[in-house]
Amino acid sequence: MSAKSSLTTIGFDADDTLWENEQFFRMSEKRFEALLAPHTDTPDLSNRLLEVERRNLDLYGFGIKGFTLSLIETALEVTDGKIPSSVLGEILAAGREMLRHPIETLPHVQDTLEQLAGRYRLVLITKGDLFDQERKLAQSGLGDFFEAVEIVSTKDRGTYERIFNRHGDGPQYSMMIGNSLKSDIVPAIEAGGWGVYVPHALTWVLEHVDAPVAEPRFRQIEHLGELGALLADIG
Known part of the structure; x- marks a missing residue:
């Protein structure tokens, strides 16, 4: 599959992917x-x-x-x-x-979203308390980059199938980016999409699973500033 020609939707995790948590x-x-x-x-x-x-x-x-x-x-x-x-x-x-607590966005977040907005449908997919996640998004100033925001109670294969069908062209034309292998990466790949892992120095122990390194749609980058080159590479 050519990501350049057919990847239409990119989902982003929020906590510890876009801002510190x-x-x-x-x-x-x-x-x-x-x-x-x-x-x-x-x-x-x-x-x-x-x-x-x-x-x-x-x-x-x-x-x-x-x-x-x-x-x-x-x-x-x-x-x-x-x-x-x-x-x-x-x-x-x-x-x-x-x-x-004030929101502290992570490095490269603003520039990366600016580069991708308009080229792809950007969807924020975050797990947690509704009021708190809405507060953090509003304080971050990043809301205008996203065409849709999904605050969910869990992230599993069905979650990504539903969201990427609702806001995109299906999981096969979608990519999920986040710092949790368990919640962001593995289930998105299981749904048929791409999963791009961006490690954070601190990740809750209950979110730890092995990286699906054998999966052809799994990628890892050190920070969001590397995402543009990755998209060009897989395209």
């Missing part, structure tokens, strides 16, 4: 550990939190609000419900700070 979760987790240190000697607090997050995904989905609830639940569990209300208040405050 995971670093704020890591910072809040460190703050959480410091807050709980006087109240528990649990040696594997990070793993305990991860267990709670994992079992809450189906209830709360992805995002800061679900993360904050998981912090509170973990605090209650590891202290047998004896965590002071003042500490719970500080955990809630940390969640609110994350929701108000």
Whole structure:
């Protein structure tokens, strides 16, 4: 297939692809550990939190609000419900700070979107809390580059089939770009599209899977500034 002649639609992930995200979760987790240190000697607090997050995904989905609830639940569990209300208040405050944090776009994002807009249909496909994702997109100033925005609860093969049929000419004429192999790349390729992996220094452990290196439609670039050359190469 010639991407140059038939690739019509490009989907972009948002968090840690267009702007920083995971670093704020890591910072809040460190703050959480410091807050709980006087109240528990649990040696594997990070793993305990991860267990709670994992079992809450189906209830709360992805995002800061679900993360904050998981912090509170973990605090209650590891202290047998004896965590002071003042500490719970500080955990809630940390969640609110994350929701108000200014957006920091990643390098090459603005230039790359400017180059691609008009040449391809650009679709933002992001997973998480509706209000928070809308806030981040508005603050980023990138909204005008996208012909469509899809905020979804999960990213699987069916998600990409539906979105690329709705906003493009089908998955076979589409490409998905993102920092998560599990959510952005593997299911987009399974749907029949291209998957371009852009690693980020910080990626949530629950998003880790092996790269589908044997797939002919899998590509990896170091940053979005390399995307233009990649499109020319596969075309």
